[in-house]
Amino acid sequence: MNACPFCDPETLEIETMLENRFCRFLQQPDKVLSGAGVIIPKRHCETRHEMDFDEWDAMQELLNQVKAFITTSHKPLGYTIGWNCGAVSGVVIHHVHMHVIPRLTNEPIKEQIQFSLKPTTADRFGN
Template sequence: MFDCPFCNPEKDPDQKIVFENEHCYFLQHPRHQDVLEGSGVIVPKNHQQDAFALTTDEWEATQELLQEAKEYIDRTYKPDGYTLGWNVGEVSNQFIFHAHFHIIPRYNDEPYAGKGVRFWLKSEENKRPDKVRSGQ
């Protein structure tokens, strides 16, 4: 995957490999630091389409880096909470088709404080039409 930014993190001089293990990287990019500082992603070193394709070793390596990233972000940025997640497929806003686990520090003073993953599940504006939901 020559053009994949996660298969070749060294090709983007702004992308920083904060740390890594045998199977995964924890990456940060400056364009994400302008909105919620400390944000980053954990990506498998082998190209995997999405989270459903990860091997057991990659899942374990992701868990290991998640704990290491939390310690680093807590110490460096002092967030008040976290939003964590995977996007799978275009409809969920995955636009780099290499699995990546978002680690998003959250802060009490941000405009969307208190609005995490469940916000979108409870939002009436995002409700599907009844006809579609019933399978008709």
């Protein structure tokens, strides 16, 4: 089993942009999704349901700081904020993380992001 990249001290040192007592905001240099990152709890949790109330509150608090940080540095027109929970959702890193993606009108992959967030079928609803 591979070590968790969100628990790796070297990764955390390079990618941590903001943090509070229980959570961190990580960003990787990325020319396609400039400004995007993830908020993670410092304690290794595989799902949101393993987080305690302090971690949950700290994540919300940090999200507000992240929004201010990204708004100042990238001036987006909006945000996509979301979670993938469980293997069927496409989780690759099994350390709970909230995606924070600043959105612009001239994004090179706008349609790909929107498509990936839309369900491909609605079978469970009888359609």
